[in-house]
Amino acid sequence: MALEILKIVNLNKSFGRVKAASDINLTLQEGVLTSIIGPNGAGKSTLINMLSGSLPADTGRVFFYETDITRLPVHQRVQLGLCRSFQLVNIFPEMTVLDNLLLPTLAVNKRTRRLFRALRNETGAHREVAQILDRIGLKEEADTVASALSHGDQRVLEVGVALAAKPRLLFLDEPTAGMNPVERVRILENIRRLSEKKETTFVIVEHDMDIVFSLSDRVIVLHHGEVIADGTTEEVKNDPKVREVYLGQEVAV
């Protein structure tokens, strides 16, 4: 049985009369690639925002491993290893791919009080960056200025920047947004491979059902702020409530 990485207990959030999160109870396991899906306005972003710390919950609790993180600010969650990437590209366009990755790598070394060692001997940081470049498949582009990358590769780099912070749990908000099909397949294969290394647990918010069902170990479906289904891809695909919510849209069997 995999270790519990996140425990969400009775989480609630309302915006005026809109219930964006309604008594959400979930436990996420280490190494299980989990997707969160649901129609527009279902509460996916609200949930991610509450879990990553940018939005306070009205009531309820969140535990990261054994630690109650309900009231921790974003930076303290990041220090613990709970990170997110944003839907908008969040890289420095004028810097090279390598420097974009070096920056967070040095920052994280500072965090772990290894900055001076890292500065005296940057080979450690460079080795870490080389490993990330290898993992995300951008080795050949190390010296390319980020703005010269294709949109898809910029998104891939963004995932790399998030990985440089050595997260134990990483929320990816629509990692394939704006990508062409070839780029989509590449980033998804990368995420799948990274997930199998078990160093980082991935939780993805994604609209594309084909992607969700081909990638995930577990799928959580939100609708009107409630969890209406939660299980393996097969279980969720065949769930009558999910079919009802997605009526008219393809839920491939």
Ligand SMILES: Nc1ncnc2c1ncn2[C@@H]1O[C@H](COP(=O)(O)OP(=O)(O)OP(=O)(O)O)[C@@H](O)[C@H]1O
């Ligand atoms: N800051 C806010 N103020 C007021 N209402 C909000 C706010 N954020 C979200 N909502 C409302 O809460 C509900 C859930 O929104 P949320 O953005 O979490 O949905 P979502 O599942 O991420 O949708 P999408 O797929 O369109 O991104 C919606 O009805 C939305 O209008």
Ligand SMILES: [Mg+2]
């Ligand atoms: Mg959203």
